[in-house]
Amino acid sequence: MTHLQVTNLTCEYRTNPLGIDLNQPRLSWRIESDRRGTLQRAYQVQVSLTETGFENLLWDTGVIESDQSLHIEYEGPSLVSRTRYYYHVKVWDNFGRESNWSDSAWWETALLDSSEWQASWITPNPEEIHPQAEPAFMLRKQFELKKQIESARIYATGVGLYELYLNGNKVGDELLAPGWTSYHKRIQYQTYDVTENLNIDNNVIGVMLADGWYKGNLAWESKRHIYGEQRAVMLQLQVRYDDGTEEVITSDPTWKASTGPILYSEFYHGETYDARHEQEGWDEENFDDTAWKGVVVCHPPVTSIVAQENNPVRVTETILPISSFVTPEGDTVIDFGQNMVGRIRLTLNAPADTEIVLKHAEVLDKDGNIYFGNLRTAKQTVKYIAKGTGTETYAPYFTFQGFRYVKIEGYPDQENGLPLENLVGEVIHSDMELTGEFETSNSMVNQLQQNIVWGQRGNFVDVPTDCPQRDERLGWTGDAQVFIRTALFNYHGGQFFTKWVRDLKADQLPDGGVPFVIPQVVDGASSAAWGDAAVICPWNVYLNYGDERLLAEQYDSMKAWVEYIRVQGENEYTWNTGFHFGDWLGLDGKEDSYYGATPNDLVATAFYAYSTRLLRDSATVLNKTEDVQIYGELLENIIEEFRNEFVTKNGRLAVSTQTAHVLALMFDLVEGKVRERIAHDLNELVLDHDFHLTTGFVGTPYLCFVLSNNGYHETAVKLLLQKNFPSWLYSVTKGATTIWEHWDGIKPDGSFWSDDMNSYNHYAYGAIGDWMYRVLAGLDMDEALPAYKRIRIQPKFGGKELTFVRASHNSMYGKITSSWNLTNEEVTAELEIPANTTAQILLPYAKLKDVKEGVKALVEVDGVIDVYQTEDGVAMEIGSGSYRFVYPNERGIGLVYTPDTKVIDILAYEKGAEVLGSYIPKIESNTSILASLKKLKISELVDQPLTNLSIEQMEEIIEKLNQVERETVAVEQ
Structure with a gap:
């Protein structure tokens, strides 16, 4: 019996969403199959007003010949507010199989038109309770229902934070509602199913209301009342009776108000609760509210109310x-x-x-x-x-x-x-879905991964904040953009970032500039690498989830940012004006300075090129042909100007910082021999600091990527595994359980970096996770087919301290796993590829004749579409399914490293040598890569496999290699 099943139905990233306000929501699903290489050939979606039998069909796609299983847009009759729509899906696969209908799922609309709000904003009568009173407000309304209830929903929002109560119980498990948005421009409302909470007689709704982000203390300047000076709530209870009639109870002047036990509540400063002031039963019937005060209708400065977009x-x-x-x-x-x-x-x-x-x-x-x-x-x-x-x-x-x-x-x-x-x-x-896992044979690296995850959890409290403890906790754009790719591996951030980039667009300045923080609550805008979040974040949501709609929605914002840069200064192809954070907290800066040594105009122009490239690519995705040409040409001119300004005629960067080299390489601003020279020079800069980094917020996320991708992977691994300051593992040695803001937040002697800016929970440097997942574990995607439709698994091994690496990610299509285990004898790769995807695999250093999957040779393996030998190993394309590949590791490939040495690092591997035991080393020299050293064979120095050598013997080899180098250099000079 074969198995083909449709599972994990979602609507706008959510399972059975209650209260959405989209007229054309999008549906996605996954496929489970017992056959390798399963692809969807066709699908059918049906939408109905009834769950049982799907008899009252609103929309039936019929059989659609397509492999698309993400973001299928509803195209049936116009949706109606406050209505539940059921849907199910069936698929046909490439083996001619037809699935059964999936289990049904649903979405429920909220208020699709703002005119449907009958409620008023209300607040305690300011003549009886002062609007600036510190205690949280308590509001209540008693009402009576007289018929059997079929369903009931509350739609509610507040300026300030609110919690909702009904007949003595808290409604829902959400906290800090309605969340933090650019309140003047858009505020979210929440939908609650309260059918089971109501009585067929007396009922009481209660609301507690506090300052929150709306009017509480925000930022380090003790600002208050940024959005308004008066807390208020707006609430609408819609009751549908069994007989088909409806009743609406709203927030209006008949409500009553008081204060209670919450005497004070602020994000930065905490909360004071005096239980002696509790009013027991305040949200139940029979409570005596005669001493309570009145409420009045008010009009907060809110222009747009939208249904909740992100995760509560x-x-x-x-x-x-x-x-x-x-x-x-x-x-x-x-x-x-x-x-x-x-x-x-x-x-x-x-x-x-x-x-x-x-x-x-x-x-x-x-x-x-x-x-x-x-x-x-x-x-x-x-x-x-x-x-x-x-x-x-x-x-x-x-x-x-x-x-x-x-x-x-x-x-x-x-x-x-x-x-x-x-x-x-x-x-x-x-409350985002955990989607990523990463583990290795190195316990400290595993702790680093846990620190990254905990840093994300602590700082993703409705917006991506920079720290969760001090008087800040703001949505810094630069931090968000450097971390987003790591974030979207570890957690499903589709909803989270959809909401946040919409706030970015709402707060974007008329000239296209982007505030430093979103929502905007501090002065300042448009620093390079910070404002670029307008482009980088929507693009990464698109890459990870295939969300073309959000990309299209944000496109004008992305374009406005690039055009903002374009008009800065006298040369439209460089950016050398204005304030910039630069390589923030770079260690190569002046003593006690927050700013790294890389010049601002280099950082700004590099990011200008990067955003322009992504804008061009976005235009390609969205079929904006004219913009593809415009921004393609703009990119070419920016790159040319970058080279004119920052690359010498001899092919070196004019700026000798690690970050300058990283940006030139990462953003493809140099090519050919110049690229090789700059990559070599970057490696030298790292060696000059004894395998330590000097990069800040801008350079650090990309440092290991450019080393690994340009022939210096061993250096990248050593950077990761470095344990003394400055390094990722230094904080682990100090007992850190989250990522630090400063590499030396706690110094070796136990003293602290300055109190001014020393968060111990600040995710920016956690961006190393992206390299760990995509390079060490090799779990990546072909960006031409986003959302991991075509997976790429091409690991780079990490030496004796990383003999086992495993990453898994729950993509929109399903779970992807890339697991690698190396011993002296063999390499084992365990891979999991979800249905309706394919994967391009590289088995590093493998020989086609040696690789087995189970007991079969590759040419016999079901699911292997194509396989061939390359210089770097065995490459193949495979279909969905679980695989276990094994091949010999006769020469300790990926395991052998020399002791730490500043002069030469050797990774032993065979590259076309025909004689067993003959190894051609890859040698990275402090000076140049000398031809004589390239030709040198380890077998000339030792006649046994490197894996058998002691540290002392390896040191002897290094000394001999150093002697050859010294002699060669002497001859050259």
């Missing part, structure tokens, strides 16, 4: 502390063992008036005391005052903290030890 923020994990201790300064501190973002859920039994204070921090100082200096003005303090009526439980409502350590004051009997089970950490972030 939720509690995604709970963590118990691993220990408690008393510091040398006498503070009681608990350690959660992980730098996390979220809140503490506190449980206690204490006398009335007991005040517990929690102060959150990321690290301890060198003496073991809790360190708050890097928080700057942020207090990160939560206070709870007990009411004394038995067991009490509390977690903050409208704030979050970044922390590993918590200083506790006032917990009952804490001098005799804390009950750690009563102090639970709740991890909070945008």
Whole structure:
């Protein structure tokens, strides 16, 4: 019995989305098959108003001959608001098989037209409750329903943050609603299914309302009321009865308002909760609200209300502390063992008036005391005052903290030890699907990957922020664009970035400039590599998910950014004006400077070329023929001007920084012999710093890529595995569980970098993950067929410290796995390719006659479409399925490295040598790659395989090679 099944149906990236406002939503699915090489040949989609039997069909595509299974646009009759639509899918494959209909899925529309809002914005009467009062507002409405209910939905939003309650229970598990957008231009509303929460008699809706991003403290300048000065809520309950009639309950002047136990709540500073002020039953019937105040209709400065676009923020994990201790300064501190973002859920039994204070921090100082200096003005303090009526439980409502350590004051009997089970950490972030896995034989690299993931979780709280602890937490554009490819491997970011780039477009300046942060809450705009997020982020969403609609939607924004650059200064092909962050935090800058040594005009012009290239490529995808030509020519001119300005006549870069070389190579600004020379010089710059980097935010994400792609992969691996400052693993040696903002956030002596800018949870340098997944594990895509429709798996091995590397990614088509294990005897590759895709594979250093899949030779293997020998190994094209390839590793390929040496690095491998034991080394010299050294054979120096050599013997070989080099150099001179 064969198996062909359609699974994982999604609508606009979501499974059964409740409350979307698109008239033509897009549908996607995956295919499961028990046969290798399965491709979709045709599909059929049906949409119905009824789930059972699909009898009331609205739309039937019929059989469509196509391999497309992503983003199929609904083209049936116009959708109706507040309606659930069911759909199912069947497919036909290339083996002539027809699947059964999939299980049904659905989407439900919200309010498709703004005119359908009957609710009013309401706020407490300012004459009775001051609009600037610090306590959170509480609003309630009692109402009666008299018929049997078929369905009920609440559509709600707020300026400030709101939580919704109905008949004594919180509605939904979302936090920090309605999220952070460019509120003046667009604000999200949420849809809640409350059918099961309503009574056929008396009901009460309750809302708690706090400042949040709308009017709370944002940025380091103590700004408040950036968007408005008055909290408000707008809510609409739509009830449909069994008899077909409907009733609407809205926010209006009949509601009542009060304040309660949340006396203060701010993102940076924390929350104060006085349980003595709780009004028990405030969101239930029979509560006496005669002392409550009135509400009034208000008109916040909001122009557009849209249904929720991104993933809600939720509690995604709970963590118990691993220990408690008393510091040398006498503070009681608990350690959660992980730098996390979220809140503490506190449980206690204490006398009335007991005040517990929690102060959150990321690290301890060198003496073991809790360190708050890097928080700057942020207090990160939560206070709870007990009411004394038995067991009490509390977690903050409208704030979050970044922390590993918590200083506790006032917990009952804490001098005799804390009950750690009563102090639970709740991890909070945008609830994205985990899609990436990466592991190796090196435990420190595995910890680095965990640090990258935790950094992403902590900083993806509705927007991609730069740090989750200090008085900042802003959507820095530069950080987002350097990390996006890594981010989209680890988590499904389709919804997350769709919402954020729409905010970027909304906040883009009339001249095309892009603010430093999105949403815009600080002054300043249009730095190179920061504003380029307008182009880089939509393009990467397209690459990872095949989202042409978002690319088309953002195209004008992308184009406006490139055109903004074009009119800067006197030469339209360079960018040498304005303020730029440059290679931010580059280590080659002046002492105590945030700015790296790479000139701003080089960085700016390089990114100008990069964005222009991506804009041209986007125009190609969108069939904008005229723009393809315009921006193709512009790109050529920018590259020519870059070479005129920054490349000497002898083919060197005029700027001798690592970042300058990285950008010239990564963005294809040089070619041929000049490219070879610049790659060689970059390698020398790394060797000159004993295999350490000096790059900042701009150069670091690409450094290992350009080394690996230009013949210096061994150097890239050594950079990754370097353990002393500055390096990725240095922070791991210091116990880091997230990525640091500064390479030496904690110095070797235990002291700190400056308090001014020293986050221990800052994902930018985590962009190394992209290289780890795409180069070490080799899991990549052919960008001509995005979303991993055509997969590329071409690993580059990592030496004895990385003998095993495995990456997997849940793509839109399904799970992709690239797993490699090297021993002295053999290489094993375990690959998983999802249905409806193909993959181009390279088995490095393999010989066609030696490779087996199971017990079969490659020419006999089902699923192998094409296979051939290349200089670099065995290349093949394969179809979907799981494969296990094995081939001999007779010469320790990928395992043999010399001891660390600044002069020569040897990777032993056979390259056409016919005599066993004859090895032609690839030698990278400090001076030039000398012809005599290229011809040198290891067999002339030693007559046994390199894998058998001791460190001492390898050092002897190196010394002999060095002697040959010295003699050759002497002859040349």
